Amino acid sequence: MxxxxxxxxxxxxxxxxxxxxxxxxxxxxxxxxxxxxxxxxxxxxxxxxxxxxxxxxxxxxxxxxxxxxxxxxxxxxxxxxxxxxxxxxxxxxxxxxxxxxxxxxxxxxxxxxxxxxxPYTRKKTILKVGKKEFRTGSINGMTPEQCETILGLLLSGKYEIGPTVNKRTLEQVGWNTPSNFSKRGESISVGFLHKAKDSGFFDLQIKMVGKKLTIEQMFQAIP
Structure with missing residues (x-):
């Protein structure tokens, strides 16, 4: 005992x-x-x-x-x-x-x-742009290298925007927090969290022609 x-x-x-x-x-x-x-x-x-x-x-x-x-x-x-x-x-x-x-x-x-x-298991993919690493939740229809190219252009501001994209809203995108990348045919969708914590996320509809990137549409999900 x-x-x-x-x-x-x-x-x-x-x-x-x-x-x-x-x-x-x-x-x-x-x-x-x-x-x-x-x-x-x-x-x-x-x-x-x-x-x-x-x-x-x-x-x-x-x-x-x-x-x-x-x-x-x-x-x-x-x-x-x-x-x-x-x-x-x-x-x-x-x-x-x-x-x-x-x-x-x-x-x-x-x-x-x-x-x-x-508990659950969560998986992410590491993307590298320059010397920085980023983690994204899901990649569909694309390679990590293609995602890195797009992310690099967005981070450096090397993109154009369509007439329906609000510039002020675009300033609220947390470019350091990519959540997903998806491609269906020629349609590319990239998700990012809002800069402010717990404030939703954005979905960007992107068109790539060579190395020219255009944000054609932008959707915002607000909690």
């Missing part, structure tokens, strides 16, 4: 030590109305591991516009193989950041005021 208690105590000490280590060197990206305390971070990491997440390297919070609610995202360390990047992710809820009376679903695990489901 004494040995059993000793082993149990050792395991609890090890877990506590692991959580403490995880909180150090942790990458944080919090919005002003959703900042976790150090104790909350430990609780969130413990819940993530209970949900099946192997390791947590980043915790971020976000606004759920247009509602006043906020959410939590956890990310595991990246695994890089050539251009391919993969990592575990987990969406988490905090009862005080949702509507009154919000509760976890049956399949979700709760710890204190936090709850979450199962």
């Amino acid at each position: 004494r040995n059993h208690n000793k082993i149990k105590t050792t395991l609890l000490t090890f877990l506590s030590f692991t959580l403490t280590l995880s909180s150090y060197g942790l990458d944080r990206d919090y919005v002003p109305r959703a900042i976790l305390t150090k104790d909350q971070e430990k609780e969130v990491i413990a819940l993530a591991k209970k949900c099946g997440m192997k390791e947590v390297s980043k915790i971020s919070t976000h606004n759920m516009y247009p509602s006043p609610f906020r959410g939590i995202q956890l990310q595991g360390p990246e695994k890089i193989k050539g251009r391919e990047v993969s990592y575990q992710g987990l969406s988490m809820s905090h009862s005080e950041w949702l509507e009154p009376g919000a509760k976890p679903r049956k399949e979700q695990i709760q710890m204190g005021k936090f709850w979450a489901g199962k």
